[in-house]
Amino acid sequence: xxxxxxxxxxxxxxxxxxxxxxxxxxxxxxxxxxxxxxxxxxxxxxxxxxxxxxxxxxxxxxxxxxxxxxxxxxxxxxxxxxxxxxxxxxxxxxxxxxxxxxxxxxxxxxxxxxxxxxxxxxxxxxxxxxxxxxxxxxxxxxxxxxxxxxxxxxxxxxxxxxxxxxxxxxxxxxxxxxxxxxxxxxxxxxxxxxxxxxxxxxxxxxxxxxxxxxxxxxxxxxxxxxxxxxxxxxxxxxxxxxxxxxxxxxxxxxxxxxxxxxxxxxxxxxxxxxxxxxxxxxxxxxxxxxxxxxxxxxxxxxxxxxxxxxxxxxxxxxxxxxxxx
Numbered sequence: 555x556x557x558x559x560x561x562x563x564x565x566x567x568x569x570x571x572x573x574x575x576x577x578x579x580x581x582x583x584x585x586x587x588x589x590x591x592x593x594x595x596x597x598x599x600x601x602x603x604x605x606x607x608x609x610x611x612x613x614x615x616x617x618x619x620x621x622x623x624x625x626x627x628x629x630x631x632x633x634x635x636x637x638x639x640x641x642x643x644x645x646x647x648x649x650x651x652x653x654x655x656x657x658x659x660x661x662x663x664x665x666x667x668x669x670x671x672x673x674x675x676x677x678x679x680x681x682x683x684x685x686x687x688x689x690x691x692x693x694x695x696x697x698x699x700x701x702x703x704x705x706x707x708x709x710x711x712x713x714x715x716x717x718x719x720x721x722x723x724x725x726x727x728x729x730x731x732x733x734x735x736x737x738x739x740x741x742x743x744x745x746x747x748x749x750x751x752x753x754x755x756x757x758x759x760x761x762x763x764x765x766x767x768x769x770x771x772x773x774x775x776x777x778x779x780x781x782x783x784x785x786x787x788x789x790x791x792x793x794x795x796x797x798x799x800x801x802x803x804x805x806x807x808x809x810x811x812x813x814x815x816x817x818x819x820x821x822x823x824x825x826x827x828x829x830x831x832x833x834x835x836x837x838x839x840x841x842x843x844x845x846x847x848x849x850x851x852x853x854x855x856x857x858x859x860x861x862x863x864x865x866x867x868x869x870x871x872x873x874x875x876x877x878x879x
Contacts, residue, residue, distance in 0.1 A: 558586050558728075559691040561593035561633065561682075564610035565600060568617045570757040570827065571736035571746040573834075574800045575697045577621045579728075584628040589689050589859060590618055592852075593633045595640065595681060599674040612845060615852055617759065620838035631855035633685065638863035642684040643677070645874055646710055649717070650680055654709070659702055683707035687722045687870075688863040695728045698735040699745060718873040722866075736797060739773040742789035760835045763828045770794075770824040781813040791816065794823050801826045 560580060562572065580590055594611045611632055618630055633639050655661065655676050664671050682703055686694055696704055704727040711722040736746045740755030747756065757769050775790040783806040785792045795806040798819070802809070813819045841848055872878060 556586060556692040557690060558583050558588040558693045558695065559591070559686055559689050559725075560695045561591035561596075561685055562614055562618070563593050563596045564607060564614040565597045565602060566610075566747070567756075568614065568759045569746055570759065570797065570831075571697075573621065573759055573831075574736055574797065576695060577618065577623075578800075579695050580618075580628075581622040583695065584623055586693075588628040589691075589862075590623060590628060590630050591633050591685060591859075592618070592631070593682075593685065595633050596678055599672055599678050601670070612848065613842075616838055616841045616848055619841055619848065619851070620834050625851045625855060629855045629858050630852065631859045632852055635852070635856035636688075636860045636863050638688055638860065638867040639681065639684055642688055642863075642867050642870055643681040645870055646680045646684055646687075646714070647677055648874075649714055650706075650710055654706060655679065658706070679703045679706050680710070683710050686725050687711060688866045689859070690723045690862070690866060691725045692723055693728050694725050698729055701727060701729065714870070714873075718870075721870050721873045737789065737793040739769055739790075739793070742774060742793045757827065759831055760838060761831075763832065766827050766831070767824040770820050770827065773820060773823075775816045779816065781810050781816065781819055783807045783810045791819070794819055798823045798826055801830055 558580075560576065562568075562576065568577075580588070584590075592611050592614045594607060597607050597610065615630065615632065619625070623630055658676075658679055661671070661676055664675065683706065686707055694704060694707075704725070708724055711724045714721055715724075738744045738746045738755035739757070744755075754769055754772060757766055761769070773790060773794060775794075776788055778788075780788075781791060781795075782788065783792050783795050791810075792806065795809050798804075799806040799809045813822075868878075
C-alpha cells in the first residue's frame with residue numbers, strides 16, 4: 555500500500571479551498587498508511603506573530619480532526635515536533651542549487667513585487683522535500699499550485715540517490731481533477747487563500763451559515779447569463795460549478811447542464827457548502843473545548859512520526875558522509 559504524506563500551513567483561517575483541494579481527500583485516503591502534518595515551520599517564512607503561529611497550529615490540528623481524520627488510523631502531528639525535518643532539510647540544501655530555488659514561482663513573484671523576502675522563502679521548497687522524504691513517501695496529495703515544488707522534490711531525490719546511493723523514495727504528486735485550486739469568489743482569477751485578506755471572496759470553513767450564503771450570493775459571475783463550464787471565458791461561473799461538482803463528486807460540465815440561471819446555481823452552491831461544513835464546525839467547537847486532548851493526540855502522532863523519520867535521516871546522513879554518533 556502506497557504511503558501518503560501531506561501538510562498544511564497554519565497561517566490564516568482554514569477555508570473551502572483547503573477542504574476541497576486537500577483535507578476532504580486526505581480523509582478518503584487516510585487508510586493508505588497516511589501521515590498528515592501541520593507545517594508550522596513553513597509559516598515562519600512570513601511576518602507572523604508568534605502567538606498567531608502557536609494558536610494557528612492548534613486550530614489547524616483541530617480542523618484536521620474535525621473533518622474526519624482519525625489519529626488511530628493515520629498519523630497527525632506538528633512539523634516542529636519532529637526535529638529530523640530541519641536536519642534533513644540542511645542536507646538537501648547542500649544538494650540543491652541557488653538557480654533551482656530562485657526559479658520557484660512564489661519566490662520570483664515576491665521578489666519582483668519588491669516585498670521583503672526572507673531566506674526561508676527561498677529555501678522552504680527544500681524543507682518541503684525533506685518533509686516528504688523522511689517518511690519514504692510514495693504519494694503526495696497537493697494542490698495545483700504545488701506542482702513545481704513537487705517537481706523539485708523529485709529532482710532532489712533522484713540527484714541524491716545518484717550521487718550517494720539509493721536513499722530516498724522518489725514521490726509522485728496526486729492532484730485532484732477538479733477543485734484542485736478553488737478561486738476567490740470576488741476575483742476568480744486568483745486562488746482562494748487563507749492568507750489573503752479578501753473576506754468577501756473567501757469562504758472560511760467555520761463561517762456561520764448566513765455568512766456562507768451571503769458570500770456565495772455575491773460571487774462574481776459575468777453578464778451573458780449562460781451557465782456553462784469554461785475556465786477561461788467564464789472563470790467565476792466555472793469556479794462555482796467546480797465547487798458544487800467537488801462537493802457532489804461530479805463533473806462540472808454535467809452539473810452545468812442542470813442550471814439555467816446563476817441565481818439557482820448560487821443557491822445550490824451555498825446549500826451544499828452549509829450542509830457539508832455545519833457538522834464539521836460543530837465537531838471543531840467540541841475539540842476546541844478540550845485542547846489538552848488535542849495536544850495529547852499530537853504528541854502521540856509526533857512520536858510515531860519520529861520513529862520513521864529518524865531511520866530515514868540516519869540513512870541520509872550516513873550516505874552523505876556524516877560521522878555516526
